[in-house]
Amino acid sequence: MRLTLSLCISAVLLFGAGTPAFAKQPATTPSVSVGPQYDTTHVYVAPGDVDAFVRSFTATFGGQSTHQVVATVTPTPSSTTSQLVQTPAGTVSLFGFKTPVPAPFGDERTGYLVTDMAQAIKAARAAGAEVLVEPFKDPIGLDAVIAWPGGVNMQLYWHDTAPHYAPLETVPENRVYVSRDRADAFVKAFVSFAHGTVEHDDRNADGALIGRPRDTFRSIALHSGFGEMQVLVTDGHLPWPYGHEMTGYAVKDLDATLARAKAAGVQVLVPEVTTRTRRSAVLQFPGGYIAEIHAATQS
CATH class of the missing domain: 3.10.180.10 (2,3-Dihydroxybiphenyl 1,2-Dioxygenase, domain 1)
Structure with missing residues (x-):
């Protein structure tokens, strides 16, 4: 009973409780995104x-x-x-x-x-x-x-001179870790600025995605003309290296990407983690840059 209660409290602390859903507000400023x-x-x-x-x-x-x-x-x-x-x-x-x-x-x-x-x-x-x-x-x-x-x-x-770049094959996600005290304020502000939308607000996301397989957390996916953003709402009890990765790169073949990374001298900090929605890993490149890579779980 004590263990069950402890796990429940941990889950509530991690993803929060009773947070209101986001309603789309009419834009009051012009869109300034490019792509x-x-x-x-x-x-x-x-x-x-x-x-x-x-x-x-x-x-x-x-x-x-x-x-x-x-x-x-x-x-x-x-x-x-x-x-x-x-x-x-x-x-x-x-x-x-x-x-x-x-x-x-x-x-x-x-x-x-x-x-x-x-x-x-x-x-x-x-x-x-x-x-x-x-x-x-x-x-x-x-x-x-x-x-x-x-x-x-x-x-x-x-x-000064507008650049012209080809569209990406896969769009990365900006991975933003915030506390549950400021998550709603952040999402409301950024969505308003970016003319974005809340694609999903999962209050029971699998904690394995942030190194806490026994817990859940709140994961909010945003989309705008600037691209994708993953807002990870946690209690800040993050095992290394989670929280240090700023970007999650979507790849078509996770196994092939990991093989290329290893051959190029990239360190695999977190080997493949598989959940219901995605397969992911965390890499560290020469110079210390840490990044997440992911692919959708095959149904």
């Missing part, structure tokens, strides 16, 4: 790890890197190598800072391309975000850093 192929995960590695990361990441997912440049990508003096690693499963903005990284850079998880920076900042503020770094000029456009309820930081960017 998921223009959204990047920001990866910071030591300069000496840049080439090894590019080799292993493209060996795992395909694709290639743009030409590497050395630039100042912050509003205060700094120097970093910078390049895009573009794959059919998602894009990475890769930085190898040669100088100390000015705050708050390094804490922003993603960069989202917007159609108009001024409109994007106005819309973000109207939705409940705060602007941590006001818009500033970089070598090819404008950037800003914003923060959402729950402490979720992301960068918005705009290019």
Whole structure:
């Protein structure tokens, strides 16, 4: 009886209870998204790890890197190598800072391309975000850093010359861990800003997906013009490496992807986990970048 009660309490603490469903609200600001192929995960590695990361990441997912440049990508003096690693499963903005990284850079998880920076900042503020770094000029456009309820930081960017990238073969998910105290506020704010929809709100998701197979947690899937987002609502009792992965990459063949990753020197931190809805694993690339990969469970 005591064990059963303890497990029940653990489950309630993990996914919360009595949280209201989300109702779609009419848009009050213009849409500023461009497409998921223009959204990047920001990866910071030591300069000496840049080439090894590019080799292993493209060996795992395909694709290639743009030409590497050395630039100042912050509003205060700094120097970093910078390049895009573009794959059919998602894009990475890769930085190898040669100088100390000015705050708050390094804490922003993603960069989202917007159609108009001024409109994007106005819309973000109207939705409940705060602007941590006001818009500033970089070598090819404008950037800003914003923060959402729950402490979720992301960068918005705009290019002087609009880029044109091919659609992704599979769209990755931005994996956002938030507390149950701030989950509803985060979802409401982001959905309003992104003109998004709540695709599902599962209050009994399998805890095996976050390293807690005996528990459940709340998993909220969001969709918008920026792509996919998985909001993981937990009590913060996360076994390593969960919570460190910022992106989940959808792959067509999990076994083949894992084989390519291992051959390229990528460390498998969490071997395959199979649940009713997906098969997943967690990888660590040279330089320390941690990512989840997943494929749908075959019915």
